[in-house]
Amino acid sequence: MYHERDVSLHLKYREEMWNILGEKVIPPKLFIKGRYIGGADEVIGLHEMGWLGKILEGTPTISNDCLCIGCANMGFTICSTCCGSCKVFINNGDNNNNECFLRCHDCNENGLVKCPICCC
Ligand SMILES: [Zn+2]
């Protein structure tokens, strides 16, 4: 069972990864049971040495094949507040052209919110 975090979809994921690893690294980076394993080269190396299976021992093996009906396993859905535009229309209630657009506070920089079904 794995969870993919697409850092290009959510700035906070990238910042979290940079914070944990202490430098501005480029994905893919693999973590197993919360421990940093490495990038693609390190993981392939571990696999070739037969260590990857040992590291994965004891991890849940629930299949990730079934698609989430909320997000198709993207982990994010389009913000319903702003429809992904990151802008919300505000009308102050009077008729003096006080209408304006504000930055939507419900979603991230890409107009996305975490999937409420699989990413609670
Ligand atoms: Zn929004």
Ligand SMILES: [Zn+2]
């Ligand atoms: Zn989902």
